[in-house]
Amino acid sequence: MKALTLPEVGRVACEEVSNPQLQHSRDALVRVTTSAICGSDLHVYHGRIQGVEPGVPIGHEYVGIVESIGEGVRRFRPGDRVTGSFFNACGHCWACQRGLFSQCDQAGLFGFGPRFGGLGGTQAELVRIPDADYTLVALPEEISDEQGILVGDVLSTAYFAVQRGEIRPGDAVAVVGAGPVGLLAVELSFIFGAAQVIALDRVPNRLMRAESLGATPVAADANAVKRVRGLTRGRGADVVIEAVGHADALKLALQVARGFATISAAGVYTENALPVSMGRAFAKDFTLRAGMANVQAVFGPVIELLTRGRIHPERLVTHRLPLAEGPHGYQLFDQRQALKVLLEVSRAPSR
Ligand SMILES: [Zn+2]
Ligand SMILES: [Zn+2]
Incomplete structure (x- = not known):
């Protein structure tokens, strides 16, 4: 064959x-x-x-x-x-x-x-x-x-990640990465009750696709954290879906999350260690979920x-x-x- x-x-x-x-x-x-x-x-x-x-x-x-x-x-x-x-x-x-x-x-x-x-x-x-x-x-x-x-x-991975984000009606959800899993996570976040979905990516046409699905696009650059805070009354996102699978993306996911947020990571990581500051996770009362769908x-x-x-x-x-x-x-x-x-x-x- x-x-x-x-x-x-x-x-x-x-x-x-x-x-x-x-x-x-x-x-x-x-x-x-x-x-x-x-x-x-x-x-x-x-x-x-x-x-x-x-x-x-x-x-x-x-x-x-x-x-x-x-x-x-x-x-x-x-x-x-x-x-x-x-x-x-x-x-x-x-x-x-x-x-x-x-x-x-x-x-x-x-x-x-x-x-x-x-x-x-x-x-x-x-x-x-x-x-x-x-x-x-x-x-x-x-x-x-x-x-x-x-x-x-792809769809099951996005579904699993969004489900584990435990979105409540009216939540602001940030999706890091607007590739296939991230774009489906945008659609699913609305289905699960999000009032606002913020999509972060570095690739402009991926952000345009996310916007066409109703998300607010934010370039994943040095101003990204400030922009997400600005879109969420200074608090940060209630739920963050990490759909890249890279240490930098997870770092950004933690930075745009508000205190007590759930960060649900769907990306495939090949790193041995992740840049998660346990001090920050402790101070912010984060819930971090990661894993294979x-x-x-x-x-x-x-x-x-x-x-x-x-x-x-x-x-x-x-x-x-x-x-x-x-x-x-x-x-x-x-x-x-x-x-x-x-x-x-x-x-x-x-x-
Ligand atoms: Zn696959
Ligand atoms: Zn078995």
Whole structure:
């Protein structure tokens, strides 16, 4: 099959690799129709995730059709149209039984190499999905591929972060980073009851997009903290969503937060330590929440928002490329010339 791989740091290739096979009774094989390039794939691209082997598919976002299943799979059948979480979860361990799927004993990430479970990536024609019953979700017909591709990571990550911000009606919410997750966090913050959403970014056209969604744009420069205070009667934001995943962004998130604020961090950090002043956190009574989205736990509300037309994440898509042009897609995305790149992998069989 064809797949995107990382022959060396900073270079993605589309090459022929061997097909994945069912390995366990609870596996499914999914024929990918649409994949996508995500901000966290750039950590792989730039070598910040160690151990990613050449010749192994990368990527973790996918919509596809179930091709075959192991005898232990109960919830899916060949032919089902699905998307799925960027990590697998067993559904049976202590954490899964409590709905804490991101902490599953068996969890691995697709396309992040052996340090994260060694699962093959989804920027490929076929992908093996372990624990299919708890990793995949069926897509209703009214959800398009372009919407569905965002369910397994970007939209669920934004939803999880905003939910954990515990927005109260009337709150002023600051969103640091107006990339795909940040822009969805803007829309979701309003849905969760924010009266005002302030979007911070360095890239002017991302701020324009945030503004078109109703946010007040603020350039993330030396005056950003002063501007946010000015927009919030001198107090700072009630809730801050950090959607970048970089130490500087988290620092800014803490600076624009008022006392007793909740800062909910959704970005993928690769730093060993973060510049969080515990003295300041103590003095300001901050609540800081950070972590990988518990995707499987928010499938239900996210699918419902889409079927009810409350949110339109497909508007983020700026580029659609065939899989073979994936290497170019990575370049465009890395240079911030693209907001969301979809990869058209194969056509769904007509039913
Ligand atoms: Zn992703
Ligand atoms: Zn589990």
